[in-house]
Amino acid sequence: MSMTNETGMKRPFTDGQDLLPGLSIDPVIFGFHEGQLKILLLRFRGMDAFALPGGFVHLSEDVDEAAARVLYERTGLREIYLDQFYTFGKRDRRDAGTQQTLLQGNGVELPNTHWLLQRFVSIGYYALIDFTKANPTPDPLSDSCGWHDLATLPPLIFDHTAMVYKALETLRKNLDDKLIGFALLPETFTMTDLQQLYETILGKPLQRTNFQRKILSLGILERLEKKMSGGAHKAPYLYRFISPATP
Amino acid sequence: MSMTNETGMKRPFTDGQDLLPGLSIDPVIFGFHEGQLKILLLRFRGMDAFALPGGFVHLSEDVDEAAARVLYERTGLREIYLDQFYTFGKRDRRDAGTQQTLLQGNGVELPNTHWLLQRFVSIGYYALIDFTKANPTPDPLSDSCGWHDLATLPPLIFDHTAMVYKALETLRKNLDDKLIGFALLPETFTMTDLQQLYETILGKPLQRTNFQRKILSLGILERLEKKMSGGAHKAPYLYRFISPATP
């Protein structure tokens, strides 16, 4: 979980009455750009470490809705692939020192009994978005919200690093049978784009010809016109993902 | 989540001060007996519907520890395969009517502000146990705790039916790559036992000879002496599961 909330700077800390107590959500928001898997991270004012762009759950919303709302608040995107992957409930997952630093950085001092300083359990979600469409937006406690290469992750607060790797593990497991990779690409893409994405997620090279055969055999791609001006060579086809449910 | 707690009948409802507010855990405890997958269900006093044997999380424990504790309290077993599968967070997942019935059945009346009547998010766990070793034990609000065939599940309270099927789905997915099926069998078993288990979990018949070849090729079984007196035919070997980590 993070110190993120959605109330704006004038009321950085509500009394928490309209929130589920002790519960947060932490979305791992994946993007893909220039051959690299990336995730969205916040940096809180006055802190070195980064954090997942978390949030809390209103009494009036489902937990899933809260996750979608936070995703929208940080990216401006709705109707995104978003799925729960794990719930983090270690007793001491949030160390007091980090919490203090975080509050001080924002010039806030809270009594130990404040709801924000109690024990929190956090529900991890992962989202797959089209990198080019996202509009990363910091939250009230942060001075930045931006993309970071998964390959060179900076230090994260609390157990957020473990969250990221657990999310990646889930993404890898679901890549083939849920066919979710396409959510990370623009509407149309070449077979090479798709292969690069798969190679990056799986962390291993794939054989071009066999990858093409395999993907095409799934019958989930519509072949469009060719993509010209890609270089001094044969032009590749563009493809569009078609849901297996809509044949 | 369920109304189960662990405080004993004399104090059926604590003030909740030592518990994580609004958070419960619900274990789906699987067993296998006579070719049937079974789960442990409670019946609350004066109610028709059954429930998963849930519990709450103490401030002093990790959520995982709470799940293991509840599992122990209902079965007498420790060191059991136990894994989280999903967290249920729909706003209206617990309907007020059922809660009232449940309390009335136990002769309890609580104000609407009582912690037990607030909104709850529940973390689902699934456990795989050796049917022959379990000692099902009701909790203070229940008059029974027993096995029920998954194939003929009675009505369950709240969203517990959905929980069970989500747990089953997770079990199916993990059956092959986590090699967890063996946790449902006794220490030693025949290949036919194992095949029946797989067929029941997966819900489809498997070819005997190919199943045997596949399983043996994994190198995770130790072949023991033969099991005699199984009938007027060739006696099958008994096997023991050996962890792939311990070769």
Next chain:
DNA sequence: TAGGTATTGTATCTTTTTGATACAATAATA
């Protein structure tokens, strides 16, 4: 006690899937 029976263990064949290699097609460039 010996032959019948139902199952078990393994071998073998076929089919499908995956992996590796070869090669013709071609859009831009020089």
Next chain:
DNA sequence: TATTATTGTATCAAAAAGATACAATACCTA
């Protein structure tokens, strides 16, 4: 217009999965 780097497909080979055949055998029973 020839060159180049890449793309699309075909065709091998190897491995995995599916199907079938059959010998081995523990127990029953006649």
